[in-house]
Amino acid sequence: MPETTELSPQYSPTAIEAPLYQEWMARGLFKPETRRSDDPFVMVIPPPNVTAQLHMGHGLNDTVQDVIVRFERMRGRETLWVPGTDHAGIATQNVVERLIAKEGKNRRDIGREAFVERVKSFVAETGSTILEQLKAIGCSCDWSRTRYTFSPEMSRAVREVFVRLWDEGLIYRGHRVIHWCSHCLTSLSDEEAEHTEHDGHLYHIRYPLEDGSGHVTVATTRPETLLGDVAVAVNPEDEPKQKFVGKRVRLPFNGELIPIIADEAVELGFGSGFLKITPAHDPNDFEIGQRHKLPAPLILTPDAKLADLSLEGKAGGRVPAELFGMDRFEARRVMVEQLKHLKLLDKIEPHRNAVRHCYRCDTIVEPRLSDQWFVKIRPLAEPALAAYRNGEVKFIPERRGREYEQWLENIRDWNISRQLWWGHRIPIWYCDACKTTKAYREDPSSCEKCGGALRQDEDVLDTWFSSWLWPFSTLGWPDQTPDLERFYPTDVLVTAPEILFLWVARMIFSGLHFMKQLPFHTVYLHGTVRDTQHRKMSKSLGNGIDPLDVVQLYGADALRFTVINGLSVGTDIILDNTDLEATFASGRNFANKLWNVGRLVLSHAESLSADSGPRPAASWPLADGSKLALSDRWILSRLDRCVRETTDHLERFRLNDSTGTPYHFLWDDFADWYLEAIKPRLYGDEPGGDVARAVAVHCFDTVLRLLHPVMPFITETLFRKLPGNADATIVLAPWPAGDRNDTAAEEDFAFVQALVDAIRVIRADAGVKPGQTVAASVAGLTAKTRASIDAERVTIMRLGKLSSLDEAAASGPGGYGVLPAGASVFVALSGAIDIQKECARLGEECSRLEKQLSALEAKLANEKFLAKAPPDVIATEREKRASWAEKIGTLRAKVKALGC
């Protein structure tokens, strides 16, 4: 056998994948410059955190993108998939802080500058790990355009955006209660503080009245904050309580005297009707406090310990010595005990409420009064909302669009300042001399107004304040680069639904605002990877699957196929981390099947080119129909149907169907039927081998292309073994077209299949040994069905393991099968047949059909059905009735003949 067609008998993915990837890169196949077109297809990767290690979430996300981009590349479009990483402010800072904690230090010991340097060197060491891992699963990114959200270029874009928003009056300093993470020691945006429901308690606490006339009872979930209370409020509509308004109560523990006020924010009918007001530690209370011009004492340190602080410069003495420095939850426990002793605790009710958690460390977020930078969001959100409502941006699945819409309708200003050291420093400088505050594109040396010394804001920007610019900052903005010109806007954004608001929506804001164009027209949001208990795969649960393990064991193609094949639109993907063998069996088995089909086809492909010169163009033997056997016409028609459907599925992002369609074609139609049908021709037992080889090669070549997006490595390997393809690459091979629709051939071959199936069933039921041949007769043929049998006589004989096949009425002992179009088949089984069993089998089938038929006849006798159902439905039902009746007739005749 010539060397070019030689494939190792054993499919071993690890041997082929890595070298192929290197070669693809060396040839620059993933660079848009490799093939220019007028309609580039562009995607930007959701940048993984720079400290990340590849997990199944990436495995899924990046495979989906690769499938899409490879599909578009094969369709002839110039493609660009921009890779990169995110500096991930909080997450990365936490990682490095943990590292230096092992050295017994914290970041303040080291100092800001040194700490930032430390993080930078950490990132320099490990930052490319994840990108290298993406190569192992075959991602066809243009690595020459790799970006990083904290590179100097990105920093310039961030500065530009900040200054522009500042100049437009869309950035302001806000004094309000924000979400504070006492572990990460920073404020968070609304989106970074996630709600979780908790079973908590509602504590009813007595506040004694100043005049000694009794007490009022407040209801709270957070007793420890009472030290920061500045009032008790009742609803003005709450008549019985109006007599308390204007009086004062004395706070337990610190004896502060606070007024009772009336405010309509107090919900009627909730709790005790008395609301304690803690302006510095509750956003509602802050607003009530503002309305009543109350102070706002802070009574918690940044790391959530009781202490006396105040932004108002007042207060002090609110936290008694015995509680000072105590953690908030410990304080709650202690204070509740104390209140019990003091007989100031009326009752504790169970109470379920939602508490916000830090999305990075899961610590319960503390509402905290502070000064932060905000982006005025409505002016940005309105156009983004309009774009959705106009249908300019589409979400898959659609319901995610409704979530997007709902979020935009209720959106609030975006807190963009973080009290971290790792991130883009806020480009605001203060002049203490002339009291100006200004945003600068370039670091200023002195105040441009008075020449005085400047002081830069200490905070850094939210990580998402750089990633929201990703679709254009990666292309060179704010410069008008050729890339920006050519590749913006991008086409499809593929990501997980978790970051719809954090990232996707904001990219739409920034794209519309700074580029005046949507950053992409389609947002594809795939599900989450979960284990068999439907828990999200995570490091902490230890239920993850390392994609690289899977690549090592079964290959990237098997991984990719399994994941994509299991990915229905809008559903999560469930994988069993305890049984990788079973989990990835579908992908591995299919790759193996493909490989072996390849071995068969390719071993004959070489003689094709030897016999017929260069491999025939797609027009042959397709144009010369006269030489095609029925099976050839059938498989070519099936193939083109498969091409059309696969294309359609990919266009509609029905990714599981896009793999399922060629899977079934390759396995069920091509391998199980066609290859078996042509073996006699392939091996020279029958004439027409050249045509069979040509058709087989054409089908195989085509299905390889259809599978290339999902299984890039194996398809490339097999593709190059096709005659004349030694130097070709499937990466840039044209996507096939499928115009043929030979319904006559499909119908005729289906009859052949039904005949073979019937014979096989009879054999299996009678327990005929696989090696033993039997004689079969068919009856009730029409000219058409007779022609079909004649056309594929050899196939039927082979697959039915027949010694003879003639047209005759049934006689003697044997098995009986009913075929479409009034035909029937009889297999003579002298002696071998168990009459009892055969009678039972036929009787069963007969009664099943009779039951169906009587239901159908009732339907056809129904006047209303005849009057209202569409004519084509009625016609179909009548055809069914005729064919079933015919089947029953032949079955009955057989039953009678057998003397059952």
Added chain:
RNA sequence: GGGCGGUUAGCUCAGUUGGUUAGAGCGCUACGUUGACAUCGUAGAGGUCACAAGUUCGAAUCUUGUACCGCCCACCA
């Protein structure tokens, strides 16, 4: 509290505008060393399509209700 999904074979899921004998993969059973493949082949078992009512000639598919599961949003302490 507001909004939105889901419930189909042991498991994971298809089922596109209501008309099929309700499908696939994995798993399971029986048989099989047939000129590529035992990571395979052939045959097969397995489902009252969550439950109830309704619309319709006809419902897994549409409507309403119930139960359970899940997602998004949320300043009733």
